Amino acid sequence: MLEIVQLTNINHPDFQGALQIYLDSFPACERQPLEILETRLSNQLYQWFVAKADNQVVGIALLYPLKPTNFILLDYLGTDKKYRSRGIGRMLMSHLINLVKSQEHNLLIEVENPQFCEDSEQAERRIKFYQNNGAKVLRSVRYLLPPLSGDVPTEMLLMMVPAELGGQLPGSLVQQLIEQVYQEMYDRPSEDALLQSFIEEVPDVVQFVHLS
Incomplete structure (x- = not known):
């Protein structure tokens, strides 16, 4: 039985378990410094959720609301390596989607572009996972993740859920969201x-597509 709990501060008994999954799941170039994580959680800038099974933390999700818009950035989603392939990520993602839908918000997702990464199969699996949960790719939007360690940016794709096929967003809104993510998440x-x-390359109208 999976239990999903929201952490409200770094003194929560599940924080250290969540932190370990964070360190194990993401490369240094994609990880925020721990002091930034702790500050954002303490200042309630993050919505940090943990999935628990057998009274252990087995998955994490970090959301960052892009106020005052109705978009929320999925900053991280990870599962304990010992509990992978058990549907935990899917259940946690379903919880997040229901949450943002209940708030009439949209979930914005950064995902590595398989055309530019070393492990393209893993990147494609990640995209397929999000698409299976209803997310679509923002078409023709180039996005570079600033390096959090080292000096090489990462080519990414942006995805969104809920996003109906054939739906679209104004390019100016997409530019605004990207600029806000750069300023608030990456300083x-x-x-x-x-x-x-790359910001000026965003089309005037951005469509949602399903990658095959």
């Missing part, structure tokens, strides 16, 4: 050179 100003290298 990069609107004139940042990396941001400016």
